[in-house]
Amino acid sequence: MQTVAVFTDTYLPTVNGVTYTIETWRDYWCARGGRMPVVYPGSDGYRPAPDEHPVSSLPFPFYPGFRLGRPRIPSAISEADPDVVHTHTPFALGLAGRRLATRADLPLVASYHTPASEYAEYISDHLSGPLRRIAERYERWFFRQADAVVVPSRAAAAQVPDGGTPVHVVSNGVDTDLFQPSSEAAVAAFRDRHDIPEGPLVGYTGRHGHEKRLEELLTATRGIEATLVVGGDGPARSELERAAAARDDVVFLGFLDRSELPTFYTALDAFGFPSPVETQGLVALEAIACGTPVVAADGAALSETVVDGETGYHFEPGNVDGLTAAIRRALADRQRLSERCLSRRDALSVERSIDALENVYDTVVNSDARRLVR
Structure with a gap:
């Protein structure tokens, strides 16, 4: 198993799909005998675990919870001989x-988790159009430097600005040892602990970003005989409340510890x-696994993450009446x-993701066609 040096601009204690994916992949990779040191923006709110290497950072003024790390390579990473x-x-x-890969002549793999252009509006509503175009050009330039781009879905593969770099679909995967149905007693205790009333529950947990359109969930659940339970935090939370x-x-439950999430999902009817x-949509996979x-x-x-009529139902984006109808249908079914x-739990397992990730690493390590555009 290889030593893989991971670099990320978002990590714990910030909670989102990227940080959870990195943490889970690292744990499973190391359990198989590999090593995966992580370089990330340091924060006073998080004590690094072994092989986690924080760098000095500053808050990003336009997006709460995101920090700008100093673009440096800790000496421990070079000494790890990745x-x-x-x-x-x-x-x-x-x-x-990228600089480490160039300097040490190492293969570079780049993950595409979130299109940077989607967050242009956080910087400026008036300049969101030009900023989107700049972000897309920058991402295309960055991914062109890589030997492989990893995306979590076919839909992401179709939209990634890869610049001609080979693209590999590797699902983020779910830790199915953690995400499994909880007992009735655990669900009852969870509802008591959070003062959740009896009756059907519709819920969401995750980052409260404006691009998530959670206000549509508030509107769609009016008149439905169910309580809407919302976990998580983010820039849009105060507006939603x-x-x-x-x-x-x-x-509104606020931030939920990861250990509570399986019981939260199990408690929900949809x-x-x-x-x-x-x-x-990692939280969708976690819910399905529960x-x-x-x-x-x-x-x-989400068109492929959720199988219509099998693991849930779809609605046309932005159609709140359609969302209401789909919720009612899911509750009835x-x-x-x-x-x-x-029945789909095994297919969602992160073990399958690590198998695919190992294949990507083997491919770039053994390739004779290393990218020369750096």
Whole structure:
């Protein structure tokens, strides 16, 4: 098993799909006998684990929770004598990873988790158009430097600005040892602990970003005989709480510890996911692994992450009436959908993802056609 030096601009204690994927992949890679040191922006709120290497950083003023790390290569990374460099973001520390690959003549693998252009509006509404174009050109330039690009879905493969670099689809995968149905007793204790009323539950957990369109979930659940339970945090949270202030059928849980998530998913009768911009939608996979059907926008990767009529239902992105109808349908069909979700657990396992990732690393290490455009 190779030593893979990972560089990322987002990591713990920031909670999102990228950080969870990196942490899970590292744990499983190391369990197989490999090594995966991680370089990330340091924060006072997180104590690094072994082989995690923080660099000095500053808060990013336009996006809460995101930090700009100094683009440096810790000496411990060079001393680890890596076989491969893997960047999970293309910005400051992604550039540091690219520099290490160039300097040490190592293969460079780059993951495409989130299109940078989607976040242009966080910097400026008026300049979002030009900023999107700049972001797309920059990403194309960055991925052109890599020997392989890793994407989590076929939909992401179709939209990644790869610059001609070979693209490999590797699902983020789910830790199915953790994400499995919880007992009735655990669900009852969870509901008591968070003061969640009896009756059907529709829910969401994850980052509260404006691009997630969670306000549509608030609107769609009006009139449905179910409580909407929302976990997580993010830039849009305060707006969502204000919008739901007069309602007694919406419960905001705030940040949930990862150990609570399987019980949260199990407690739900349907998971609502109106975001049209996902490159995979890790929380949808986690919900499915716990036997909870997902109602998702029929757009981007969620069109393939959720199998219509099998693991949930789709609706046309932006169609709130369609979202309401899909939620009602999922609630009525909950038992059958749950059984179908559980039958797909093995296919979602992160073990399969690590198998595919190992194949990518072997390919670039053994390739005679190393990219020469760096």
